[in-house]
Amino acid sequence: MSLDLINLSAHIGAEPLFSGVSQSIDPGHILAVMGPSGSGKTTLLNIIGGFAASPVRWTGEVQLAGRRLNSLPPQRRRLGLVFQTPLLFPHLSVGQNLGFGMPSGQSAVLRQATIEQALSTAGLTGFADRDPESLSGGQRARISLLRTLLSQPDALLLDEPFSALDEATKADMRAFTAAQIRNTALPTILVTHDPRDAEAMDARRFHLPPS
Amino acid sequence: MVALVSVPAALALPVLVVLSGPEALVQAFALPGYAKAAGIAVISAGLGTVLALVLAGALLSGVAGRSDRWLRLSMPPLLATPHAAMAVGLAFLIAPSGWLIRLLSPWATGLDRPPLFSMVQDPWGLSLAVGLAIKELPFFVLLALSATRRDSLQPAFRAAISLGYDRHTAFAKIIAPHLLKALNLPIVIAFIYGISAVDMASVLGPTTPPPLSVLALNQVSDPSAEGWRLGLALSLHLAVLTFAALLILGGLVATMRAVAGRWASNGNRRSLVGTALAAASLVGRGTLVFAVLALLSLLLWAFAQRWRFPAPWPQSWTGLDWVWARGLMSVESLNTLWLALASALIGLLLALAFVLAERQARTVTTRGAMAWSGLAVLPLLIPQMTLIPALLLIDLNGLRLPPWMLALWGHVMFTAAYGYLTLRGPIMALDPHYRQVALALGRPRWQALLLVELPILLRPIMASLAIGLSVSVAAYLSTLTLGQGRIETFTIEAVSAASGGSRRTAAQFALAQAFWALLFFFSALSVPDLLYRRRRGLAAHVA
Amino acid sequence: MPSKQFSPIQVAVLGFALSLMSLAPPASAQSADQDWSQTLTAAAGQTVFFNAWGGDERINAYIAWAGDRVKEDHGVTVRHVKLSDTAEAVNRVRLEKQAGKTSKGSIDLLWINGENFAAMKAGELLFGPWAEQVPAFGKVDVVGKPTTVLDFQTPTEGLEAPWGMAQFNVIVDDENAPDFPTDLGALIEWSAVNPGRFTYPQPPNFLGTTFLKQAALALSSHQDALYEPVEAADFERVTESLWAFLDALHPNLWQRGRNFPASGPAAQQLLSDGETAATLSFFPLEGPALVTADTLNAATVVKGFDGGSIGNTHFVAIPFNSSASAGAQVFANFLMTPEAQIRKQSLDAWGDATVLNEASLSDAQRAALLDATNGLSVSIGPVLPEPHPSWTDALEAAWTQRYGS
Structure with missing residues (x-):
């Protein structure tokens, strides 16, 4: 179950952004996409996630486990996205945020148990009823990642997930994230401008060449 | 469904051109006092809008970076007070026999009969401009407060202060340009309201000649068919004059913005503009006190039986009977209630549809987005006096809806437009990532909207609902003309009482009206507080 | 005096219908009760x-x-x-x-x-x-x-x-204006002594227009012309005295005649506030009724005009x-x-x-x-009939041209 980028090229208007990007990411492996601002890192992520919109135009193919994603809407791509800000929904409690990500159809008891278990892996046991606003930055980042994982994606896309954290939390969060990726065996793309992210998480580096 | 709002608005002008005919359109120029009436209309509406804008800016400048709670809480009562009632209150306050002089007489002024000079109804409509400014002020302040709440502005303001700028200059250079941009549409709408509304103009405006809107209304009230056609022609002239004045206004604002850009970067830490803003901030607070006094005098009048010059307080009081007669279960009350609830809810749905359509269109072209924007506010861009008879004509010539449905339709045109104006900012400013996260978590579009975006926006949505409710409560022409006289509301009663000149009755109905508007306002605003009292993160999304 | 009145046309139509074997019996006078x-x-x-x-x-x-x-x-x-x-x-x-x-x-x-x-x-x-x-x-x-x-x-x-029934009259605050004249000609002199204390609703408000008609009837030496269509009259000559009267009166009216109250009730409010000392009315009992309602001073009197006041229904x-x-x-x-x-x-x-x-x-x-x-009388002197209706528009237009623009 790998994530494959095949010959991706993108333009903003008439301006070319990048071209000929071909990468394959195996389950449990991380591709670190690096490059200066404006090199198209976020655009690449948007193309994979299905959020690329005018004025971006692109060609090529995105495949997940051999499934072609190009024409699927974002909600059917089974990709888990994590952004720089944790984007916890402010109107829901921590537990409700996690529940939002989970597939429906399980019993309430089972859902509750899954949420509790997820919280305990993050060292946040008993946080289910808390207001997200009352959490520290590191705690929020963990909940955000857990919410994504509980949605049972087939791949992970991380967009500068650590850049807003302080140094100590950063190290902590890198380790937590890397462990989760190993455990779930998800192919992962990590967009970052910090080489230490790639280093700490043992990721294959790919520099986006400004074309 | 959104066509419900835009189509009649788009048809209004051609329908009236046909109805009044080319002859009347030409004859209208020759009416005595035409040119001066047009001049008064432009001056009073233009000055009123500019004054309201400057005072709103000054008030905001005074609270920038500080607590704005008092400002936020004092606006709804002013917003909820109908124009007509505010005009009656203001006129009573400053008339030669008004409250201010009564409070000072005879001990300070030596007067035992009212003086002969007068501050109301001056020949150029200046007192009308002040009245309009007072009513437009809360509208601007509330919208500006939500616009300045945007994350990037406050740090930028603090940065300017730390660079040594005095607070008013920093406000003028950093926040004001953003405000001017954010308030673009509201400015246009306030101006159109000011130039076309008759309720305030007929109380505070001059009479020889009156502003063009009142002249047109008087003429429309002519029972002869020719006189009536001339009235329709005048209301068309008013529409054209409005567009012309708006073009000039737009040019002025564009020039100002260009000059302001150069001025902002000249490096001066202190400026005349800053000093002027500081002074205007005081004037703004004085204006608020003035408006509150006017409301207070209305409250007194509602209960006053006998209150003659120069008595500073009412000499005898009414019973409380009228409070019950005009209470909860009266026909007027129930009509006010259902019309407001139904039109505000439908208007809210339409407003959401407009904003979401605009957001969608924006990902493709800006022109498409602007088209949606234009369609949504079209009913506000045409003077009511032109729009409402046209809607009645459209109905009579085809649809023949029952009066309640037609009145509801008329109300919805306005609640949707105001709802759009209040929702557009917060929805456009919402971080698009929330939606992306929800979609990436596998939820369909409608769930991303319904379960994530709209709940996060609950506060602005309820604020918009509250404004819709108060717009409906205060609607006069659309209720009377489109309801064909069959739907009695407090506003109908208040305006007909005002036509009878009775301050007491007008004040009583204005209070009843304001009661509903305020009740709606505060209950709509307290829903999110109740639902989300443990969710501090939503405070950043306040309207 | 007939208890039922029918217009000649009605009678003719009725007769015609009856002669056609009464196609519409309910319209006949005999069956009025049944009708x-x-x-x-x-x-x-x-x-x-x-x-x-x-x-x-x-x-x-x-x-x-x-x-x-x-x-x-x-x-x-x-x-x-x-x-x-x-x-x-x-x-x-x-x-x-x-x-x-x-x-x-x-x-x-x-x-x-x-x-x-x-x-x-x-x-x-x-x-x-x-x-x-x-x-x-x-x-x-x-x-x-x-x-x-x-x-x-x-x-x-x-x-x-x-x-x-309505009859034109003036409600006067007797305390502040005991000498308010009932002769319109004398109003100029009174206003000069009491500037700012009188006004009238702005024509085409019906009270204001009636004031113009009343003054025209009282002052013009061509009264008869006012009962004929205006087209038949020499408008300038008939109304000459009216405009002379208003030209002299206006500078001493409320707000120097630059503004006028919009309606009868608005003018009444001015009297109640004490800004003016007299106001015009169409109901002779309105003044007493307003005193009863405690809106006006108890020392309020109602006066008709010398030579009769315009009346209508x-x-x-x-x-x-x-x-x-x-x-x-x-x-x-x-x-x-x-x-x-x-x-x-x-x-x-x-x-x-x-x-x-x-x-x-x-x-x-x-x-x-x-x-x-x-026990108050509803009559305040002789009733003057309304002038020919064509004068209404003509007087209003001329007034607006002179003073309202």
Whole structure:
């Protein structure tokens, strides 16, 4: 179950952004996409996630486990996205945020148990009823990642997930994230401008060449 | 469904051109006092809008970076007070026999009969401009407060202060340009309201000649068919004059913005503009006190039986009977209630549809987005006096809806437009990532909207609902003309009482009206507080 | 005096119809009672939307009372649509006619007179004739009060039913202006001594226009011309003295004659506030009624004008497309009954003078009528008839040209 980028090229208007990007990411492996601002890192992520919109135009193919994603809407791509800000929904409690990500159809008891278990892996046991606003930055980042994982994606896309954290939390969060990726065996793309992210998480580096 | 709002608005002008005919359109120029009436209309509406804008800016400048709670809480009562009632209150306050002089007489002024000079109804409509400014002020302040709440502005303001700028200059250079941009549409709408509304103009405006809107209304009230056609022609002239004045206004604002850009970067830490803003901030607070006094005098009048010059307080009081007669279960009350609830809810749905359509269109072209924007506010861009008879004509010539449905339709045109104006900012400013996260978590579009975006926006949505409710409560022409006289509301009663000149009755109905508007306002605003009292993160999304 | 009046046209049509083997028997005079009972039957259960100016709480309360009474007696529901301007309703009926809405109109009964009636009659916007066939019309004083069938010189022809009598007068604050003149010519001198203490509603408001007519009648040496169509007269010569009078008067009016109150009630408010010392009225009992309501100073007197004051009648009419013309007739009929008329004249209710012939009333009713006004007379001197209606527009236009622009 790998994530494959095949010959991706993108333009903003008439301006070319990048071209000929071909990468394959195996389950449990991380591709670190690096490059200066404006090199198209976020655009690449948007193309994979299905959020690329005018004025971006692109060609090529995105495949997940051999499934072609190009024409699927974002909600059917089974990709888990994590952004720089944790984007916890402010109107829901921590537990409700996690529940939002989970597939429906399980019993309430089972859902509750899954949420509790997820919280305990993050060292946040008993946080289910808390207001997200009352959490520290590191705690929020963990909940955000857990919410994504509980949605049972087939791949992970991380967009500068650590850049807003302080140094100590950063190290902590890198380790937590890397462990989760190993455990779930998800192919992962990590967009970052910090080489230490790639280093700490043992990721294959790919520099986006400004074309 | 959104066509419900835009189509009649788009048809209004051609329908009236046909109805009044080319002859009347030409004859209208020759009416005595035409040119001066047009001049008064432009001056009073233009000055009123500019004054309201400057005072709103000054008030905001005074609270920038500080607590704005008092400002936020004092606006709804002013917003909820109908124009007509505010005009009656203001006129009573400053008339030669008004409250201010009564409070000072005879001990300070030596007067035992009212003086002969007068501050109301001056020949150029200046007192009308002040009245309009007072009513437009809360509208601007509330919208500006939500616009300045945007994350990037406050740090930028603090940065300017730390660079040594005095607070008013920093406000003028950093926040004001953003405000001017954010308030673009509201400015246009306030101006159109000011130039076309008759309720305030007929109380505070001059009479020889009156502003063009009142002249047109008087003429429309002519029972002869020719006189009536001339009235329709005048209301068309008013529409054209409005567009012309708006073009000039737009040019002025564009020039100002260009000059302001150069001025902002000249490096001066202190400026005349800053000093002027500081002074205007005081004037703004004085204006608020003035408006509150006017409301207070209305409250007194509602209960006053006998209150003659120069008595500073009412000499005898009414019973409380009228409070019950005009209470909860009266026909007027129930009509006010259902019309407001139904039109505000439908208007809210339409407003959401407009904003979401605009957001969608924006990902493709800006022109498409602007088209949606234009369609949504079209009913506000045409003077009511032109729009409402046209809607009645459209109905009579085809649809023949029952009066309640037609009145509801008329109300919805306005609640949707105001709802759009209040929702557009917060929805456009919402971080698009929330939606992306929800979609990436596998939820369909409608769930991303319904379960994530709209709940996060609950506060602005309820604020918009509250404004819709108060717009409906205060609607006069659309209720009377489109309801064909069959739907009695407090506003109908208040305006007909005002036509009878009775301050007491007008004040009583204005209070009843304001009661509903305020009740709606505060209950709509307290829903999110109740639902989300443990969710501090939503405070950043306040309207 | 005939108890029922029919226009010659009606009689002719009636005769013609009868000669054709009576295709429409309900219209015959003999079956009037049967006719009326059919109207009553049709009216039961109907809702009448009565469009009437709603600016006076006391009048509103009176209308509400009358509505309750016909509900009780005949099962007719009356809803008072409170207008701020009657012309709004006239124009709505016109719009409905233009759009071909010939039934189920939005207005069932309308409070009206003068210009509005003339416009509706000319535009064929009225239902009827009906007013002279309803039973209560029998006691209307059409001889002693000719304006009950001649509305501003326009014959009513049964298209509207008389409701109340009006006579032009001035309400004076006797404490502050004991010497307010009843001779209009002397008003110039009085205003010079008391600047700012008098004004009149701005024409084309009907009170303001009536002030112009009253002054024209009092001052012009060409009175007769005012009763002929304006086209036939030398307008400048007839009105010369009027403009000279106003030119001299205006600088000493309230706000130096630069602004005028918009309506009678607005002018009344000025009197109540003490800004002015006198105001114009069309109801001789309005002044006393306002004193009773504690709105005006107790030392308030009502004066007529030297040489007589203009008088007229106000009416109710049914639009051509009324949804409840039977109910409207039943309500209009009730408004003309002695019961309703006596109460209307009462100072506690409205203080509006009756249209009935007092001689046709019972002794008890006459006593009640006198009692209603605390013995005050509803007459304030001789009645001057309204000038020819064509003068209304001409005077208003000339006034606006001179002073209103």
